[in-house]
Amino acid sequence: MTVVSRTWRRFVIRHDLCKHLSLQMFPQLSRVDHVNKLGGSTKGHARVGSSNIMEWEALEREHRAYAFLARCYRVARTASYWSSKGQRNPVVPETLTYRLIADLYVVTEIKIRPFQAYFQFGYLIYSAKSVRFRMGHIKDADESCQDSDTDRFAWTHTSLEFEMAQENRLQTFKLPEPCQDSGQ
Template structure:
């Protein structure tokens, strides 16, 4: 360093890779690529920003290629470079920009409620006990309790699902919150919680005739493709907004969240059947729209990651 030597020229490539891939903050890789031309070349050539993004979000392994609707002016691969080398380097530079920006935005701390609308419940006891009521944070509206209730079952092991559309097709999900329903109009004020819950993230399957009927009481699970399933989380039989933090932030590709309620714990004294009841649901995370978009490929196993704007103003507050 005293003589201005670059350690990249002095170390074996695999050792240099080990050093550079030890970074976990995407901002560090961006700063490293600005140190010198040789360091920038090393970061881009070896796809280090893409490597870091895949380490943060394994779901990105389904990216077929990246695309920019905006971006810097075309660069030069170097004097005497062939057309194939130029195209290859241009692709590497584009991936560097896209994945560096994606990793940076995913690592920001700002989060909010990411639910856009309720799609369907696997069952509903009465029309006024719709899944739509779970989007209402208040416990009662117009002096009426606001909640969703499943149909009753004699077997408490029968599960139920609640499926929601998120605010964007690309969201970083960090935490789900659920408030079980307490029936103050039943004797003993029972709480119709689940013993445990599980979460799935994914998308609606690509098919022209694959329409999800929001009024249907079918689970519609065959209409969705799941890219992430969580472990089971224990739920308390308590009337409060319970927090279920995922082990690590998950990138939801497709904008669909499903909550699976497992093991009924409360029966209704009127009919002796077991029910689930939910008052409110929140999904805490960060939408990456409108800066990013996705284009799903048939049959939805791969997708194109699209950058629509590199402007910070294109991202939500």
């Protein structure tokens, strides 16, 4: 928004375009009541004639918050790879844990491409029969269990189990509804 004219910027802010876009993409955000400025001081009494200024500052603050959220919605286009020793028994589960670098994330789908070993006879494909996704965050230190990795997390979303095609192609697994949480 810094490249466009002031008039256009005011139009975008006055008509809540970033907020409307965010709510259209993620209706769960409709539960947000208002936006507070962190680290700012709350003024007890407004001066006479300053209500328009205060209203404009509130609109700008809300615009910045929703514009920030819109930037967070962008999908990182970097690939992630994993390797394991594998199992002969197909019922043995395998868990991969990723830490997302964003402070706030919204996941709508996950894409996976099974590995095909072109260097092996028969070009074997290494793929899970099915996948399930869990999203959450690390528990507070006082409530965290040290028994296993899964006990260290507070899971806020667990998907259904998705069947994987045993093919060397990018497969998309769409979640029934967007999942949002913090990446901490």
